[in-house]
Amino acid sequence: MSRHLQPLEDILREILPELEEPILFQNMLQNSDDSYEWKLLQWGLTELVEKFGNKKLPFRIGNHNKRTCVLQHHHWCLSPPAKPIQLTFQEFIDLQETKQNNIWHYCDYKHIKEWLNDNTDIIESFNWLKFGIDKELGKNGMHSTIWIGGKGAHTDCHWDTYGYNLVAQIHGRKQWLLYPPNAPLIPVRLPYEESTVYSRFNIYCLSEEEKDCLLDIPDKPKLITLEPGDVLFVPNGWWHYVESLDKVNVSVNIWGKLKTDSRARVEEALVKLIIAKMGDYNQFPNKLTTYYTTEVECAVERAQEEEQEKQTETVPKIPAKRPKPKPETATELAEEYPYYVKLLPDAKEHEFKEFIEERRKRDKEKYPSEETSASGDYIPNPQYDSFFESLINALCHPEVISKAAKVLLERHY
Numbered sequence: 001m002s003r004h005l006q007p008l009e010d011i012l013r014e015i016l017p018e019l020e021e022p023i024l025f026q027n028m029l030q031n032s033d034d035s036y037e038w039k040l041l042q043w044g045l046t047e048l049v050e051k052f053g054n055k056k057l058p059f060r061i062g063n064h065n066k067r068t069c070v071l072q073h074h075h076w077c078l079s080p081p082a083k084p085i086q087l088t089f090q091e092f093i094d095l096q097e098t099k100q101n102n103i104w105h106y107c108d109y110k111h112i113k114e115w116l117n118d119n120t121d122i123i124e125s126f127n128w129l130k131f132g133i134d135k136e137l138g139k140n141g142m143h144s145t146i147w148i149g150g151k152g153a154h155t156d157c158h159w160d161t162y163g164y165n166l167v168a169q170i171h172g173r174k175q176w177l178l179y180p181p182n183a184p185l186i187p188v189r190l191p192y193e194e195s196t197v198y199s200r201f202n203i204y205c206l207s208e209e210e211k212d213c214l215l216d217i218p219d220k221p222k223l224i225t226l227e228p229g230d231v232l233f234v235p236n237g238w239w240h241y242v243e244s245l246d247k248v249n250v251s252v253n254i255w256g257k258l259k260t261d262s263r264a265r266v267e268e269a270l271v272k273l274i275i276a277k278m279g280d281y282n283q284f285p286n287k288l289t290t291y292y293t294t295e296v297e298c299a300v301e302r303a304q305e306e307e308q309e310k311q312t313e314t315v316p317k318i319p320a321k322r323p324k325p326k327p328e329t330a331t332e333l334a335e336e337y338p339y340y341v342k343l344l345p346d347a348k349e350h351e352f353k354e355f356i357e358e359r360r361k362r363d364k365e366k367y368p369s370e371e372t373s374a375s376g377d378y379i380p381n382p383q384y385d386s387f388f389e390s391l392i393n394a395l396c397h398p399e400v401i402s403k404a405a406k407v408l409l410e411r412h413y
Contacts, residue, residue: 005336020330036229057088092105106154111145126144153249158197158240164258167232172247173246180219185217186200187199201213266300266303
């Protein structure tokens with residue numbers, strides 16, 4: 001393996017924030033004897049159970065039946081919504097052997113510094129330094145998030161407003177569907193989640209109309225299954241839907257910083273202000289009139305300070321000898337380091353149609369009983385918004401928010 005040239009940290013530190021298409025890293029975390037250099041990847045399920053110990057983690061519960069719910073993130077899951085259950089890692093594994101086929105459990109998007117800050121073994125079992133992440137963030141797993149789910153557990157289609165995403169598959173397999181930023185997947189902001197723009201399409205369980213819409217989208221999607229040891233790079237703004245394929249699935253990820261993050265935080269603060277003022281949601285317990293306006297003001301001030309710092313930065317001197325040209329695109333990076341960097345090809349037509357049909361079947365498998373239909377949570381056509389939701393989604397549409405942030409920032413600069 002030593003004969004293969006591996007991309008250097010400084011190259012990835014420079015190029016990843018600039019890349020505009022996803023790439024797959026393979027073999028990056030393996031030693032010359034094919035063993036993994038991350039302890040987190042060396043451990044099997046028995047060792048993982050031991051490392052997690054008796055720590056209880058929240059697992060939300062979901063149902064494959066779209067007819068009784070909308071998108072299945074946070075409290076929009078079962079009808080009525082089920083509260084997360086607290087499980088140890090061992091209890092989660094045991095549950096996967098006895099649960100009903102149409103139920104899934106997901107401990108997703110859990111910040112290690114919040115949930116496992118006293119677990120030194122896990123925190124020190126991996127790092128992101130060879131991918132060019134700053135040492136402050138990537139020297140260990142403290143600033144990463146962990147995802148633990150069973151078969152069917154999924155992250156609804158969305159794109160992230162901050163940073164770029166590096167995700168490492170640890171145990172089990174996950175299937176990823178990715179679309180470029182301009183794909184017409186109908187962005188929505190309800191239910192609200194910080195820095196997350198969801199798509200109206202429920203890809204996990206497609207209606208006939210949604211199926212036809214997806215097949216008509218001119219943008220070609222990427223479709224890839226991550227295996228243990230794989231690391232996927234997702235550029236900012238790319239739509240992605242993720243689903244666990246195995247009974248036990250573990251992955252970790254980190255978001256790298258971008259120069260545009262300060263601007264994105266202004267936009268997110270505006271979205272939060274609009275939703276908090278127009279809706280009465282549990283995630284906004286603070287009802288003070290000025291609270292969310294102040295958040296916008298603080299975000300604007302931070303963006304202003306960063307812009308001023310950029311303008312005062314000194315221009316580096318041009319070296320006397322021109323250095324070797326560095327790769328600037330995903331294609332150039334993959335050509336220079338073919339053993340470690342793979343481009344993601346467009347999904348083949350038959351593979352994508354098979355993917356779509358599998359998720360279309362879920363919508364046909366089960367329909368609501370009369371009892372469920374009578375409940376207030378039943379939504380006959382969940383792909384459609386109420387007028388109130390449409391109003392918020394219009395005001396919080398990325399193009400509208402981007403324009404509002406631009407006007408606001410120009411007023412201050």
